[in-house]
Amino acid sequence: MAANNATSVEPLLTADGTPLKTSLQRSLRRSKLRATALVLPPLLFLIGLFVLPIGNLLTRSTDDTLINHQLPLTFAMLGQWDRQELPDESLFEAIFLDLTSLNKYLIKDNFATAVDPDDPAWKIQIPKKGPYRDAMIEIAPHWKDAKTWLLIYEIAITAAEATGTEREIKHQQKRAQFKICSMLTPLTNATCSKLYKVLNEWDGVSEPDEALFEALYKDLASANKYLLGKSSTRMNYEKPGFKSLIKKSGRKLKKVNEPPYKEAMIKADKRWGDIGFWHALLAMQKPQTSGYYLNAVDRKWDENREVVMQPEERQVYVMLWWRTFLVSLIVTVGCLLLAYPVAHLLATLPLKYSNLLMICVLMPFWTSLLVRIVAWMIMLQQEGVVNDTLVMLGLPDEHRLPMMYNFTGTIIVMIQILLPFMILPIYSVMKTIPPSYMKAAQNLGAPPSLAFLRVYMPQTLPGIGAGVILVFIVAIGYYITPELVGGKDGRLIGNMVAYHMQKSLNWGLAAAMGSILLAGILILYWIYDKIVGIDNMKLG
Amino acid sequence: MSTEDTFVRFKEVQKSYDGETLVVKNLNLDIERGEFVTMLGPSGSGKTTCLMMLAGFEPATHGEIYLGDRPINAVPPHKRGIGMVFQNYALFPHMTVNENLAFPLEVRKLSKSEIATRTKRALDMVQLGAFGDRRPAQLSGGQQQRVAVARALVFDPDLVLMDEPLGALDKQLREQMQYEIKHIHESLGVTVVYVTHDQSEALTMSNRIAVFDDGVIQQLAPPSDLYERPENAFVAQFIGENNRLMGSVEAIDGKECQVKIDNGEVIRALKVNVDGVGQRATLSLRPERVEVNPEPGKFPNVFDAKVEELIYLGDHIRTRASVCGHDDFIVKIPNASHHASLNEGDTVKFGWSMEDCRALDVSGIH
Numbered sequence: 001m002a003a004n005n006a007t008s009v010e011p012l013l014t015a016d017g018t019p020l021k022t023s024l025q026r027s028l029r030r031s032k033l034r035a036t037a038l039v040l041p042p043l044l045f046l047i048g049l050f051v052l053p054i055g056n057l058l059t060r061s062t063d064d065t066l067i068n069h070q071l072p073l074t075f076a077m078l079g080q081w082d083r084q085e086l087p088d089e090s091l092f093e094a095i096f097l098d099l100t101s102l103n104k105y106l107i108k109d110n111f112a113t114a115v116d117p118d119d120p121a122w123k124i125q126i127p128k129k130g131p132y133r134d135a136m137i138e139i140a141p142h143w144k145d146a147k148t149w150l151l152i153y154e155i156a157i158t159a160a161e162a163t164g165t166e167r168e169i170k171h172q173q174k175r176a177q178f179k180i181c182s183m184l185t186p187l188t189n190a191t192c193s194k195l196y197k198v199l200n201e202w203d204g205v206s207e208p209d210e211a212l213f214e215a216l217y218k219d220l221a222s223a224n225k226y227l228l229g230k231s232s233t234r235m236n237y238e239k240p241g242f243k244s245l246i247k248k249s250g251r252k253l254k255k256v257n258e259p260p261y262k263e264a265m266i267k268a269d270k271r272w273g274d275i276g277f278w279h280a281l282l283a284m285q286k287p288q289t290s291g292y293y294l295n296a297v298d299r300k301w302d303e304n305r306e307v308v309m310q311p312e313e314r315q316v317y318v319m320l321w322w323r324t325f326l327v328s329l330i331v332t333v334g335c336l337l338l339a340y341p342v343a344h345l346l347a348t349l350p351l352k353y354s355n356l357l358m359i360c361v362l363m364p365f366w367t368s369l370l371v372r373i374v375a376w377m378i379m380l381q382q383e384g385v386v387n388d389t390l391v392m393l394g395l396p397d398e399h400r401l402p403m404m405y406n407f408t409g410t411i412i413v414m415i416q417i418l419l420p421f422m423i424l425p426i427y428s429v430m431k432t433i434p435p436s437y438m439k440a441a442q443n444l445g446a447p448p449s450l451a452f453l454r455v456y457m458p459q460t461l462p463g464i465g466a467g468v469i470l471v472f473i474v475a476i477g478y479y480i481t482p483e484l485v486g487g488k489d490g491r492l493i494g495n496m497v498a499y500h501m502q503k504s505l506n507w508g509l510a511a512a513m514g515s516i517l518l519a520g521i522l523i524l525y526w527i528y529d530k531i532v533g534i535d536n537m538k539l540g
Numbered sequence: 541m542s543t544e545d546t547f548v549r550f551k552e553v554q555k556s557y558d559g560e561t562l563v564v565k566n567l568n569l570d571i572e573r574g575e576f577v578t579m580l581g582p583s584g585s586g587k588t589t590c591l592m593m594l595a596g597f598e599p600a601t602h603g604e605i606y607l608g609d610r611p612i613n614a615v616p617p618h619k620r621g622i623g624m625v626f627q628n629y630a631l632f633p634h635m636t637v638n639e640n641l642a643f644p645l646e647v648r649k650l651s652k653s654e655i656a657t658r659t660k661r662a663l664d665m666v667q668l669g670a671f672g673d674r675r676p677a678q679l680s681g682g683q684q685q686r687v688a689v690a691r692a693l694v695f696d697p698d699l700v701l702m703d704e705p706l707g708a709l710d711k712q713l714r715e716q717m718q719y720e721i722k723h724i725h726e727s728l729g730v731t732v733v734y735v736t737h738d739q740s741e742a743l744t745m746s747n748r749i750a751v752f753d754d755g756v757i758q759q760l761a762p763p764s765d766l767y768e769r770p771e772n773a774f775v776a777q778f779i780g781e782n783n784r785l786m787g788s789v790e791a792i793d794g795k796e797c798q799v800k801i802d803n804g805e806v807i808r809a810l811k812v813n814v815d816g817v818g819q820r821a822t823l824s825l826r827p828e829r830v831e832v833n834p835e836p837g838k839f840p841n842v843f844d845a846k847v848e849e850l851i852y853l854g855d856h857i858r859t860r861a862s863v864c865g866h867d868d869f870i871v872k873i874p875n876a877s878h879h880a881s882l883n884e885g886d887t888v889k890f891g892w893s894m895e896d897c898r899a900l901d902v903s904g905i906h
Contacts, residue, residue: 439597440630442617444644445695451618454643458634 031196041120058518061511061537064289065169069186070231071098073122075285076115083282083303086275092262097122097229099246102220105185106140111152126217127255127310133213149208152180156199184216185223189210192219237506238291239280240302279303280329293513297321317496318512327410327482328475332422334415335471336464341424342464361423369417371483376413380404380485406488413481418474422467429463473521492515543865547573547731548594548699552835553603554590556838565755570839572734573698576725578734578742581752582778591735593699596620597794614703618647621702623692623730627707629684637663637687638672643807662694662805663687665724669722682713688719691700693728706741717745739779743767772813773900776824783830783869785788789814789899797899803865806841809897821899825892827858827870832882834891842891847882857882863890 010022011087068075070471073094081087097103109119126135137144159176162169177191179200184192194215228246237244252268262381265272283301294300295305297313302308309315342361346354364372379385380403387400395401403409433456441451478492486492493513499509528534545831553652555564564586571577579587592598596617606609612620631640641659651659657762663669668685685705692700702721706714722745725732736742736754742749743763751758751766759766759775770776777784787801797811799821807823814821834842850868851859855874859882864870872889873882882888 335740434628434630435630436626436630437632439595439617440624440626441632441643443595443622443624444621444691445618445621445647446643447616447618450647455632459632461634 027277057507057511058515059511060435060507061292061509061515062290063508064234064284065287065290066186066233067231067284068228068287070227071095071281072104072115072283073117073285076131077255078281078285081278083279086273087278089260089262091261091278092265092272096121096253096261096265096324099249101469102126102217102224103139105220106136106143107225108140108142109512110282120203129213129255130216130217131210133208133210136213136217143208143213146205146208149202149212150204151404152183152195152386153199155179155183155202156196158206160200170373171323171432181219181223183228184220187223187227189225190226192223195219220221233278233505234508235284237295237509238283239277241271242277242280245269245277275303289508292508293516295361295509296512297517317493320491320496321516323407323489324476327407327492328413328472330411330466331414331475332472334411335419336468338415339419339426339467340460340464343423343426343430346427347433361420364417365420369480370484372417373413376409376416377485380409380412405484405490407486408483409487410482410490410492413485414475414478417481419472421470421474424461424462425466425470429460429466461532465528469525469528472524475522479480545572546570546899547575547608549606550590551604553590553593553600553605555586555593555598556601563599563755564593567755567757569750569757569760571731573731574729576722576732576734576747577744578746578749578751580736580739580742580756580778585734585752586755587750588703591703591733594733595622595624595701598730605809610732610852611620621695621699623695623697623704625692625700625705627687627704629676629688629705631684631687631691633676633717636673636675637668637679640676640687641691641694643671644691647715650697658694662690665693666690666720669825672820677813682717684721685709685717687760691722693724693730697730699731699733702732704736705734705892706736706738707715711785714741715744721745743779751778753778766817768810770824770898770900771900773822776822776900779790781827781870782794783823783827784867785825785864785866786902787821789817789819789824790814796894797821799899801864805843805864806892807897810895811896814901815901820902824898824900825884827872828856828891829896830871830890832873833889839891840894841897842889845871845888845890846883847886847888850882850884861890863886 015019016022040479049469074091077091077094083093101122103122103124103126107119117301119137120159124135124139126132126139143344155176159172162172164172173196176189177193177196178189181190181192182188192266195212198211198215202208228250232243232246239489243306248269249265249272253265258264271277279302282303282305283289291301295310296308298318299307299316331386342357346357346361348354349357377384381387382400382402384403384404386403387395391397403412437455437459438448438451441455446454450466477494477497479498480493482490483495483498486495497510497513497517498512500506546568550567553564553567554562557564567586567590569577569590580588581587585666586783589598592601595863596612596615599614606612608621614828615665629638632643635643639658641662642655645655645658645883659672660669663672664688667684668686668690671679671683671687685708688705692702705721709717718741720734725745734742734745746763746764748760749766750760753774757769758778761769761771766775766779768780773784776782782789782830783805785799786803787799787807790798790800792798792807792811792814795811796807797809799809799812800806801823803853809823831839836842843863845861848857851858851860854875857875859871859873860867861869861871867889
């Protein structure tokens, strides 16, 4: 008894005197290390190829920094505007300078927190045809110092000294040109070829001469043009017509050298006198925007910073969201109704037949998606197999059913394509239910239908849940099938995401839609967890 | 032998799954009301098929099964009103114990209060009153077993079928459950048809045992008869331990016969199942009926035996010896003071009476 009491108080020791806990940890360390090493590659893979890209894309849904780089002075002054009447001369001057001058690149911290509208450097004009040196040094004196140049000089020299095949050298040079530009401007995909060239001729010590400043001016000017193009696209999302306004003003404002700018700009394009464009600017003022999200649900900011619906003719997305939800719901229910009996057959038939049936179920997986869709086109079109058969059976020729390039077509084809995703989880659960349960239920007095409802079906719920979640999630983001067979009223939100990614290049909007989809799925998942329980889901 | 009390009756029942072989061959069996009948046999002998036909899950290929006076071949399982305990209990995993027990009552549309009382009574009967709210997965094997028994009885069926219900339990629990089921049967007076391949289970619980082999009932008798008076070599072999001596019949004298063993010795045995003089026969002798070094003249059969092996088993010593040319002759010697202690290699005399040595057929030997 005494010995027992002693051991429960003092720490247990192994035979050689080390505490038991220490030697246990030591003996487990190896297996822990091995486990970590085994998990690491897939974890890195997941982070590198899934978490990071998706995270990056999602940040684009709110990112609005580009426009802040383009119009720093305007946004700094915009706060003072009363929003009721057309802005006064000072705001016109600010946007004039933002659009035409390169000063913002030279003034340090121009787009961070410290935009100083009173800095005289904003108003210094760089002569269009040179000489550039004096004016640029007046704006930003540090450019006079050779040290300022050294940073970009290093990049150019390193690239020039690169060795390897001709292709590799060319690639290095190109990279250096991108790198220089991204150091001077917020742009990562503009090239500063002129600077690259003159920096290579410079010795890196002597005082920077006019040639360097000319190259700096010209590269910044083309970068500015590029940024202007990008940001005018962004402005166009906020108010249609903004892009053409900026483009047109760009040409005409070159001739304007003197204040007052208000009159000159309104003369150049009378849309500058439209207060709506100024209100649109307000929506872009912050580096983070919810504009893309509002846009994705057909809403926008009005002049009083309140969320309102888009005008009727520009409302598309809310309807698309509803349609996507509806299609996913119909497809999920359709799949469930078709899959349940098939899965039951698969699970209960003798092996010989169930194998054959399983091949039939898996066949679609082994066939190209496009082939399957085209096959459905042949089946369902106006002159297709199904309609021909119906006409043969007595359907009047002029009443051929429209089953392709519409809502119906999307539903039919999606159900067929997603059916295996429903069958397999349900089947895998049914397979584990011994037939003795049904027998027991009948033995206890339940007719077969009641035995099925009360005993068999509740046990297949985990499979049903898994199948429903799987099919719904896949369906809600589907776009290839609707694209090919959906026609006009079979388009889903996935098609809009693809469209904005590939055609309109409005990645912010595409990312916002993607985020909404993701959030929707997570909410559904959460609801499912609340009702059924995630640990009650069997995927296979 | 149709009496008023016959409750379950198989009449010329045959069953074939593939149309080529018969799993059950011409079965005739009458079970009385309140009886505990066990179908005992090796796997593949057709006993479970019989049970499934009785429960209604397999149709009889030929013949008729009666429940009371009613032929039930055309009655679907859920209308037969037979309780059943399945091999793996088949407790519904998504329902609690109470819900499992209430299921047959709800199906019969009993009132809520009636369901509650009956459920409670059934649970108390198997001493699981406190476990009503648990799920089957939260119970031990023995507890699940009891719930399964309670569920089969909760709707007061006249007939309960049990398909190897104790197969999944460990030995000690199995023995305990055997007594419990036996007591439940005795107190409720319900008719039980029990299927097992475990002979001790069958001997413990049954009123009568039907020994199945090859789709045929080899013998239907109370446990003691089955053990003491097997009618053929298969039953003798299957029930309990048994020394087998092969030979041919020399002479028959009333109920006694003389069988010449293959090594030339002649043994006097009880004539049970031999056709006539000159036929081959199997002599069956229980190991505990052999006496070591008997008093001279006590037994007609006394032979020399050489002790080959001794195995100490606590309550008795299992002795393997060479007798009459068989070196696998087993004798059980009780571990008691007045019994001689043997050593391996000893040569002793073994003796046994004529009545204990039964001359049987040879056909049942596999």
